[in-house]
Amino acid sequence: MELIIDRVSKQYQNKIAVDRISLKLYKGVYGLLGANGAGKTTLMRMICGVLKPTSGTITFQGFDASTEEYRSNLGYLPQDFGYYPDFTGMDFLLYLAALKGLPKPQAKRRAQELVKAVSLQEAAGKKIKTYSGGMKQRLGIAQALINAPRILILDEPTAGLDPKERVRFRNLIRELGKESIVLLSTHIVSDIEHIADTVLIMNEGQLIFQGSWDGSRKDLEEFYLQQFEEVEDE
Numbered sequence: 001m002e003l004i005i006d007r008v009s010k011q012y013q014n015k016i017a018v019d020r021i022s023l024k025l026y027k028g029v030y031g032l033l034g035a036n037g038a039g040k041t042t043l044m045r046m047i048c049g050v051l052k053p054t055s056g057t058i059t060f061q062g063f064d065a066s067t068e069e070y071r072s073n074l075g076y077l078p079q080d081f082g083y084y085p086d087f088t089g090m091d092f093l094l095y096l097a098a099l100k101g102l103p104k105p106q107a108k109r110r111a112q113e114l115v116k117a118v119s120l121q122e123a124a125g126k127k128i129k130t131y132s133g134g135m136k137q138r139l140g141i142a143q144a145l146i147n148a149p150r151i152l153i154l155d156e157p158t159a160g161l162d163p164k165e166r167v168r169f170r171n172l173i174r175e176l177g178k179e180s181i182v183l184l185s186t187h188i189v190s191d192i193e194h195i196a197d198t199v200l201i202m203n204e205g206q207l208i209f210q211g212s213w214d215g216s217r218k219d220l221e222e223f224y225l226q227q228f229e230e231v232e233d234e
C-alpha cells in the first residue's frame with residue numbers, strides 16, 4: 001500500500017501555496033504540522049482529488065488522484081465540514097452511504113459499526129444540532145470511514161475538542177493507522193506528539209521536515225520551532 005506524491009505544486013495567481021512536495025506514504029499515522037497558510041489544506045485537497053495540482057502527480061497503487069479507483073479508497077474530513085443539523089447522526093451516515101453508492105443493507109451494517117467505533121451509539125438517534133463539538137467531529141470521522149477507505153485524510157480534526165475527547169480521538173486514530181494511511185493536519189503540536197508515527201512539517205509551501213518521531217528524543221514543540229529558525233537562518 002503506497003501513496004506517492006511526486007513533485008506536486010499548486011500555484012494560485014502569483015502565490016505558490018505548495019512548492020514541489022515529494023512524499024511516499026505507507027500504512028500508519030502521519031501528522032502534518034505547519035503555521036496558518038503553510039499550505040496544509042491545499043496539499044490535502046490535492047491528495048483528495050478535489051483540487052488539481054499545477055504540476056506533479058499523486059497516485060495510489062498506480063491510480064491517479066483524479067480517478068474513480070483512487071477515490072473509492074479515500075475518506076476525507078475537510079476543515080469546514082457541513083453537517084445537517086436536523087438529521088440524526090444515523091440518518092446522516094446512511095445518507096452519505098447512499099451518496100457513495102453503498103447498497104442499503106450494507107450501509108446500515110456499516111453505519112452501525114461506525115457509530116460504535118466512534119462511541120456515538122447512544123447519540124446516533126439524536127439530532128446533530130444537539131451534539132457537542134467533539135461528537136460532531138467523531139461523526140465527521142465516521143462519515144469519512146463509511147467506504148472503509150485505505151487512505152484517510154483529516155484536516156484539523158482536533159479543533160474544538162476538549163481534553164477527554166482528545167484522548168478518545170487519539171485512540172481511534174491509532175487504531176485506524178494500523179490498517180490504513182492516515183494523514184492529519186493541525187497546528188497544535190501536542191496533538192501529533194502522541195499519535196503520529198511520522199511527523200511532517202510544512203513551511204511556506206515546502207516540506208521542511210519528514211521523519212519518525214521518537215518521543216524520548218526531545219520535545220516536539222521545541223523541535224518544531226527549531227525547524228523554523230533553521231529556515232530563517234538560511
Ligand SMILES: Nc1ncnc2c1ncn2[C@@H]1O[C@H](COP(=O)(O)OP(=O)(O)OP(=O)(O)O)[C@@H](O)[C@H]1O
Nearest residue numbers: 012015016017034035036037038039040041042043
Ligand atoms: N483559492 C485560493 N486562491 C488564492 N490563494 C489561496 C487560495 N487558497 C489558499 N490560498 C493561499 O495559499 C496559501 C496556503 O493556504 P492553505 O489554506 O493551504 O494553508 P494552511 O496551511 O492549510 O493554513 P490553515 O491552517 O490556515 O488552513 C495561503 O497563503 C493562502 O492564502
